[in-house]
Structures are given as structure tokens and as C-alpha cells.
Amino acid sequence: MAAPGRRCPGCGSAELLEDALYAQQQLVCAACGCVLAEGLLTTTYSEEEHRREVAYSQSTGQKEQLSRCLQRGIRRVQDLCKVLQLPTVFEETAVSYFQRAMQHPAFHLVSLEKKELLGGCCVFVTCRQHNWPLTMGTICSLLYAKQELFAGVFLSLQKELGLSVPALSLADLVKTHLNSFRLFQHSADIPAPFVEDKEKMVARTLQIVELAGETWLVTGRHPIPIVTAAAFLAWQSLQPGTRLACPLARFCRVAGVDLPPPAHLRLKELLEILLRMASQLAWLRVFKLDKKTVVKHIGDLLQHRIFLLKNAFCVEEEEEQHAVALGEGSPGSPRAVAQEKGCPVGIKHRQEGGTRPLLPPCLIQPRKRLRMAAPSAVDSAVSGDEPISDSEIEQYLRGPEEIRAFSKAKAW
Amino acid sequence: FKDDLSTSLQLFTPMSPYDLDLPIQATEDVVFSSQFNQPKELPTDFSSVDLSFLPDIAQDNKEQNLSKDGNETQKELDGSIPRNEDSSGIMDESSLSYPDATQPSPEASGMCPLTPMTPMTPATSASESSGIVPQLQNIVSTVNLACKLDLKNIALHARNAEYNPKRFAAVIMRIREPRTTALIFSSGKMVCTGAKSEEQSRLAARKYARVVQKLGFPAKFLDFKIQNMVGSCDVRFPIWLEGLVLTHQQFSSYEPELFPGLIYRMVKPRIVLLIFVSGKVVLTGAKERSEIYEAFENIYPILKGFKKAS
Numbered sequence: 001m002a003a004p005g006r007r008c009p010g011c012g013s014a015e016l017l018e019d020a021l022y023a024q025q026q027l028v029c030a031a032c033g034c035v036l037a038e039g040l041l042t043t044t045y046s047e048e049e050h051r052r053e054v055a056y057s058q059s060t061g062q063k064e065q066l067s068r069c070l071q072r073g074i075r076r077v078q079d080l081c082k083v084l085q086l087p088t089v090f091e092e093t094a095v096s097y098f099q100r101a102m103q104h105p106a107f108h109l110v111s112l113e114k115k116e117l118l119g120g121c122c123v124f125v126t127c128r129q130h131n132w133p134l135t136m137g138t139i140c141s142l143l144y145a146k147q148e149l150f151a152g153v154f155l156s157l158q159k160e161l162g163l164s165v166p167a168l169s170l171a172d173l174v175k176t177h178l179n180s181f182r183l184f185q186h187s188a189d190i191p192a193p194f195v196e197d198k199e200k201m202v203a204r205t206l207q208i209v210e211l212a213g214e215t216w217l218v219t220g221r222h223p224i225p226i227v228t229a230a231a232f233l234a235w236q237s238l239q240p241g242t243r244l245a246c247p248l249a250r251f252c253r254v255a256g257v258d259l260p261p262p263a264h265l266r267l268k269e270l271l272e273i274l275l276r277m278a279s280q281l282a283w284l285r286v287f288k289l290d291k292k293t294v295v296k297h298i299g300d301l302l303q304h305r306i307f308l309l310k311n312a313f314c315v316e317e318e319e320e321q322h323a324v325a326l327g328e329g330s331p332g333s334p335r336a337v338a339q340e341k342g343c344p345v346g347i348k349h350r351q352e353g354g355t356r357p358l359l360p361p362c363l364i365q366p367r368k369r370l371r372m373a374a375p376s377a378v379d380s381a382v383s384g385d386e387p388i389s390d391s392e393i394e395q396y397l398r399g400p401e402e403i404r405a406f407s408k409a410k411a412w
Numbered sequence: 413f414k415d416d417l418s419t420s421l422q423l424f425t426p427m428s429p430y431d432l433d434l435p436i437q438a439t440e441d442v443v444f445s446s447q448f449n450q451p452k453e454l455p456t457d458f459s460s461v462d463l464s465f466l467p468d469i470a471q472d473n474k475e476q477n478l479s480k481d482g483n484e485t486q487k488e489l490d491g492s493i494p495r496n497e498d499s500s501g502i503m504d505e506s507s508l509s510y511p512d513a514t515q516p517s518p519e520a521s522g523m524c525p526l527t528p529m530t531p532m533t534p535a536t537s538a539s540e541s542s543g544i545v546p547q548l549q550n551i552v553s554t555v556n557l558a559c560k561l562d563l564k565n566i567a568l569h570a571r572n573a574e575y576n577p578k579r580f581a582a583v584i585m586r587i588r589e590p591r592t593t594a595l596i597f598s599s600g601k602m603v604c605t606g607a608k609s610e611e612q613s614r615l616a617a618r619k620y621a622r623v624v625q626k627l628g629f630p631a632k633f634l635d636f637k638i639q640n641m642v643g644s645c646d647v648r649f650p651i652w653l654e655g656l657v658l659t660h661q662q663f664s665s666y667e668p669e670l671f672p673g674l675i676y677r678m679v680k681p682r683i684v685l686l687i688f689v690s691g692k693v694v695l696t697g698a699k700e701r702s703e704i705y706e707a708f709e710n711i712y713p714i715l716k717g718f719k720k721a722s
Contacts, residue, residue, distance in 0.1 A: 154670075167666060168668075218668075220672035220688065221668055384611035388618060393619065395571075397626060
């Protein structure tokens with residue numbers, strides 16, 4: 001139908017019909033037969049009549065070049081970017097990665113599930129390349145994907161396209177993760193003592209995470225539990241009087257954040273580090289500090305952390321690493337031994353004195369018994385061409401009675 | 413002392429000890445034959461040069477001498493490293509100034525891999541070697557038995573076989589010595605895994621072939637090939653993985669959300685290394701033992717750079 005209000009320029013009649021002459025669309029006046037418009041020379045949507053710019057991705061031109069699968073995938077990538085509220089430049093980059101990946105022979109024949117994950121992987125890679133702190137957990141939950149499958153697709157994407165994915169910036173992750181904590185505004189379901197100032201909490205959490213990084217608690221571990229544990233400690237230390245009694249689980253529940261299972265272990269490790277540092281602070285040695293009470297002094301400990309770390313932990317020596325099995329000495333007892341800088345000579349000193357080498361927890365408490373199995377002389381004398389005795393082989397074969405019994409039982 | 417060993421190698425360049433037609437060969441064999449049989453005992457004159465950090469060479473020497481006797485060339489080359497020490501005594505010990513040694517040239521290290529036949533650990537390199545030898549943990553090999561097999565029959569007649577066609581289309585067979593597992597397919601192809609050395613893998617594969625033979629199939633032993641070798645070792649210091657992924661981004665992949673270790677894809681040799689914060693390193697993807705050793709010697713100086721003083 002013609003747009004309302006159009007009149008024939010010849011006779012002024014408002015009766016306009018759309019008619020087709022030889023399959024060419026024409027707008028004709030019913031009264032005088034004057035042809036107002038003929039043919040649609042453009043292949044774009046009718047919006048072009050209104051002289052609006054049509055993006056190439058909206059025009060049919062692009063649609064004809066791409067397969068339906070690719071179109072669906074690109075739409076999915078764009079939707080993901082919108083949900084995550086990413087800048088537009090991210091969207092373009094992610095779509096281009098996706099197209100490159102889909103053209104790669106390695107991804108031609110993957111299952112539909114994996115193709116969907118591929119879109120998510122492209123978004124993830126784009127975010128990491130722009131230092132936008134997005135975790136795999138977030139993407140997996142958006143895609144309803146299993147993390148192992150996502151991991152596989154991500155690694156093969158990285159390998160096939162040769163993309164360099166910079167490491168996740170922990171500082172940015174802290175800020176983003178803390179954004180999801182609902183503790184920074186007074187609300188009906190949050191008790192007053194729980195509410196905290198965002199700036200202070202972010203600053204202190206960052207410091208604690210840095211401390212964790214310096215003491216080998218971060219390398220090789222999933223970052224989110226560390227951030228959660230650090231946030232908890234920071235929150236507690238800002239108002240220890242009222243908050244010391246609150247356990248980690250309750251904190252996460254009130255804050256509206258998931259509690260990842262390793263967070264408890266990270267909390268324990270962080271507290272152990274803080275206790276060792278506290279043992280070096282002169283005015284704290286008087287108190288018998290334990291896991292709870294040390295939280296009150298986190299502010300001081302963080303302020304002097306460089307000095308305290310240097311004194312609380314000695315530079316490890318290679319040979320003694322394996323032999324160190326530390327007992328937990330009472331941290332509050334006054335320690336003359338701990339005063340000495342540098343490494344005490346004997347391992348005994350270290351156990352009693354409370355200074356230990358600064359090592360990752362997996363080296364301090366090895367869970368597996370270290371099997372120092374050197375290849376025996378017998379093994380290494382094998383040449384591969386030795387004669388094989390018949391008796392040795394026959395031990396692996398069943399006797400006739402055995403076979404009969406087996407066939408009866410299993411009814412081969 | 414490692415520098416001493418390198419210098420002594422370098423000093424022998426004019427003598428070209430690796431020339432097979434060495435005139436003093438015969439006498440040296442006679443005089444130092446005891447050396448070959450008891451490689452651990454070093455003459456007291458050379459106590460300053462301690463070879464105890466090369467256990468594999470000593471054992472390889474023993475192996476080579478036992479299995480390839482009569483191959484004088486082999487003996488010669490295997491014994492060359494201890495022989496160097498002996499010969500240095502013949503020359504003039506005072507002329508060798510160990511402490512003032514100049515930096516050994518790269519040519520000295522190039523002399524170490526003597527023959528392709530001898531699977532020796534590379535003794536030294538131009539820079540100081542790590543002194544750590546990766547241990548082989550697993551060897552995967554394949555062999556073609558070249559005859560069609562009836563898997564049900566095999567599973568019925570063999571004690572050490574399991575066959576579950578709904579789960580996997582091959583018989584899983586195990587033997588106790590060497591402790592290995594084999595996957596035997598109906599086409600006659602077989603995969604042997606779990607051995608700790610190439611020779612053990614070959615021996616195990618032969619035993620499996622013998623079992624199949626005894627079950628009545630005309631099994632042969634064609635195209636035995638080592639497909640993958642896995643080694644592991646410990647550098648004995650914690651490694652700062654975040655730093656390593658920053659400087660070696662094009663080779664490393666470190667995703668703590670996925671896997672606690674850093675995956676390092678070395679280009680030459682083409683080996684994948686899994687590097688963990690505890691200092692343990694796993695090397696895989698090798699077709700030859702030397703690739704594992706070479707890869708570790710390549711990565712060790714890099715890792716030392718990330719030792720991260722506390």
C-alpha cells in the first residue's frame with residue numbers, strides 16, 4: 001500500500017494502487033493511470049525509503065554470503081556482548097574472531113554445542129585482550145556450559161588462531177568481583193553493621209590480595225576464592241568489634257555472592273601468613289594472637305608488610321626444602337630466635353623459631369609421599385631383544401578347565 | 413667442577429679424541445679397561461673432577477659394553493669422557509689450570525653427543541648444565557601384528573585380558589614384567605603403554621605379541637615405533653608462573669582457572685612442558701629421549717630466572 005497522504009501529481013487523486021507490470025512493482029494512480037513510482041531498485045529493507053542508514057549486517061547482502069549457522073553464531077556473540085555490557089569495539093573484535101575460527105578447518109565439524117561455546121570463547125578472549133576482567137566461570141554460566149568442554153574449546157581456539165591471551169589482571173578482578181557484593185548500600189535485608197564503604201573495602205582487599213600474591217598463595221590457584229577470602233578479611237578488619245563473630249559462609253550469604261569451596265582453605269592460609277607476620281611486630285608479640293584476634297591488626301600488618309615479610313620468612317635453601325616438615329609453634333610466644341635476619345642454620349631452629357622459608361603451600365605440606373624411585377639397575381639393563389621364556393607367557397593363558405568353566409559362566 | 417669438565421673437553425680439540433682412528437686406542441683399552449667395567453671408581457689423581465653427577469652415562473657405558481662387545485668403536489666413544497680424565501693425567505696435570513679456565517667455547521659442547529646410537533645424557537653445555545636429569549615415566553609405542561584378531565577369543569583364552577565391546581573396541585591386556593598395558597585391536601594393531609624406557613617398551617610389546625601368538629594367531633612384529641615419551645623432574649625451587657607467562661607469552665598458556673600448571677609449548681625441540689609452581693616439570697610429546705633432555709636443558713635457565721627471591 002502506498003504511504004497515506006500521497007496524491008497523484010497528475011490529477012491529485014488519493015486513489016493509489018500498487019500494481020505489477022510484468023512482475024515489476026509500480027505505484028499507479030487509479031484515476032488517471034499515472035505511474036508514480038516503479039520498481040524497487042534497492043535490495044535493502046523498506047526502511048531505506050525513510051532514508052535511514054542501514055548497517056551492512058542488517059542488509060540482505062551480508063545474509064546471502066553467510067551460512068545460517070554462522071549468522072546464528074554471530075547473533076549469539078552479539079547478544080553475549082550486550083548482556084555483559086561490553087563496549088562496541090569488543091563486539092566487532094569478537095565477531096571477527098568467531099568468523100575466523102569458523103573458517104578454520106579445525107572447527108568445521110565440531111558439534112553444535114561446541115560451536116556455541118566457540119562464540120563464548122571469542123568473547124572471553126576479546127575481554128582478556130583488553131584487560132576486561134571476565135572469568136571463565138561467568139561465561140560458562142551464561143552459556144550453560146560445562147567448564148571442561150569450555151576449557152577444551154578455549155585451548156584449541158588459542159592454538160589454532162595463534163591468539164595471545166594475556167593473563168587475568170587480579171587487581172581488575174578484585175574491583176569487578178567486589179561490585180557484585182551487596183554490602184555497599186543500606187538495604188532492608190542487610191543488617192546495619194554489615195554495610196561497608198566501598199572504597200575502603202576495595203583498597204584493603206587489593207592489599208590483601210597483593211600480600212597473597214607475594215606469599216605464593218595465588219600462583220596456580222583459582223583466583224575467585226582468593227578474592228572472596230581477602231574480601232572477607234578486609235571486611236572483618238574494618239570493623240572487627242561487630243564482625244569477628246560472623247563466619248565466612250554467612251558473610252557470603254548476606255553479600256549475595258557464591259561461596260566457592262576453596263575459599264575456606266585460602267582463608268586459613270592467609271591467616272597463617274598474617275600470624276607469622278604478626279609475630280615480627282614488636283607491639284603485637286605481647287598479645288597471644290590467634291586466628292580470630294589477628295584480624296584486628298590487619299591494618300597495621302598491611303602497612304608494614306614489606307618489613308614483616310622479610311623478617312617472618314627466610315630465604316629458602318634448596319637442599320633443605322624437602323626436609324622441612326613444619327610444626328605450628330604458638331605464634332604469640334616471645335621469640336628471640338625470630339629476631340635474627342637471614343636463615344637460621346638448622347632445620348630445628350626453623351621449626352621452633354617460627355620462621356619458615358617462603359614457599360608455596362604445596363611444598364610446605366606435600367600431600368603425596370615423594371617417591372624418590374631411581375630406576376633400578378635391573379630395569380636399565382633391559383635391551384629390548386632378550387629372549388622371552390615360554391613359561392612366562394603361559395602364565396597369562398587360561399587352562400582348558402578354566403576356559404570351560406568360564407564359557408559355562410559367561411555363555412560366550 | 414662443571415667448568416673443569418668443559419675445559420678438559422676443550423683442551424682435547426687439537427687431539428681430536430673423537431676421531432675413530434686414534435692411534436693410542438689399543439693401549440688405552442688395555443690400560444683403562446678397568447675404567448669401563450667399574451665406571452664409578454675414578455682414579456684418585458682426578459678427584460678434582462667428579463663424574464658422579466652423570467649416573468646414566470656410567471650405566472649406559474655398562475649397557476653398551478655388555479650388549480655390544482666387540483664393537484670397539486662404541487666402547488671408545490662411550491669411554492671417552494672418563495678417558496679424557498685419564499689422558500689428562502698422561503699429559504701434564506700442572507699444565508691444565510682448572511681455576512683459570514676460560515669460558516669453554518660452544519664447540520666444546522657440540523662434541524658431547526658423540527654418536528646417534530648412544531643414548532647418552534648430554535653431559536655439559538656451553539653454559540653450566542642443570543645437573544638434573546629428567547626421569548622417563550611413560551612410553552607409548554605402537555606395533556603391527558599384521559593379522560586379523562578375534563578379540564572375543566583372546567579375551568576368553570587369556571587371563572590378563574579384558575574386553576568390553578560396548579565400552580571400547582579393543583582388548584586391554586596387561587603383563588607384570590615390564591609393568592605395562594596394551595590395547596589390542598581386531599585389525600592387528602597394538603598400542604603399548606606404561607613402560608619406563610624404550611627398551612622396556614619394546615620388550616613388553618614383544619611379550620604381548622608372543623601371547624597373541626600362543627593363542628593361535630600368526631602374529632608378526634612389524635613397524636614397532638615409539639609414539640610418545642613422557643618425562644618428569646624437579647628443579648627444586650618454586651617458580652613464579654605469572655612472570656613466566658608475561659615474558660614468554662608466545663609459548664606459554666597459564667590459566668589458573670583451568671589448570672594449576674603453565675603449559676609451555678617449546679618449538680625446538682617440539683615438546684610440551686607442564687610447569688608447576690612447586691618446581692616440578694613434566695615433559696611430553698617426545699619421540700626420542702634426547703628431545704626430553706634437550707627441552708629440559710633449554711627450559712632450566714629460563715626457570716632459574718623466575719626463581720623469585722623472597
